[in-house]
Amino acid sequence: MARGVTLKISTRGEYGIRIMLDLAIHQDEGPVVLKSIAERQALSESYLEQLISSLRKSGLVIGHRGAQGGYQLAKDPAEIKIGDILRVLEGPIAPVKCVSEEISDNFCSNSEKCATKLFWERLRDSIVSVIDSTSLAELAANSKKLNQTDPMYYI
């Protein structure tokens, strides 16, 4: 059986980060229209609409309707962590459900005597520390450094 890949995220999180990074890079150009993001990233505008809708409802971006409208980051890129984006688009971080970040509904009666639970918690904490210590501002700075001679930046 051709298996996939372990501990992966879906396109929601992956594309969501690209949307946010695009907004961070074009921050001082006024509202950015979704169509231009979709074109730069070569992704479906309809799909991105779905994703940015979640980002807006969660307060990470602001939408301006009507002509001359578009989207903007709601906060300073330094204040937005990659973990924030992933949690909005993919849910709480948890390699297995018994160590979810959200309050559990004690479905597992053996929690206190569970040896693997300690392991899963260790893994979760390691993931959390990486995604919550990286900000959009860092990624944007990296992107500029990598592409400073290039008219078109890549994400």
Add this chain to the structure above:
Amino acid sequence: MARGVTLKISTRGEYGIRIMLDLAIHQDEGPVVLKSIAERQALSESYLEQLISSLRKSGLVIGHRGAQGGYQLAKDPAEIKIGDILRVLEGPIAPVKCVSEEISDNFCSNSEKCATKLFWERLRDSIVSVIDSTSLAELAANSKKLNQTDPMYYI
């Protein structure tokens, strides 16, 4: 939309670890029949057959056929890392495919100029360091410590 959970593994990996831990704990009782593992863990024997088949083909366990048969670990539990089990049952570690542990088929032409790739690599390495630094022997020792007064151990 009710979303799931970020960076999770499937039941293949989760149950696979429980199988292996069960085998480690019952190591000196001779071959362990799958049925008894299925009963202790309250999981479907048919499904576990599928999983242990992969574990056997990959050389992590040995199967003894016929009457008085069963399964045994192929190596010392201290030599078996959790990462070995996860890779067999779930595939290579990769939060997104462009940073898969396996050789990539350069599907992404922008790799060198990709700011997010550096981030994904950091996340992958952090995950890998946790799963490859924990052995079955450690989990088994933990389990014994947590359940030493209990006639039935829990995993």
Add this chain to the structure above:
DNA sequence: TCAAAACAGACTAAATTAGTCAAGATTAGA
């Protein structure tokens, strides 16, 4: 020989993923 066990692999239902599509609401500017 026979019962207990591993082994093989086709099959399936449900859930998730990765979108598409159509219709409406809001606003800036002519």
Add this chain to the structure above:
DNA sequence: TCTAATCTTGACTAATTTAGTCTGTTTTGA
């Protein structure tokens, strides 16, 4: 005020993956 640009909502769908089930075959110790 009109209208084009843009956001916003949400129902819908095809493909894939997950999480198993089921039926049978082979091997082996007693």
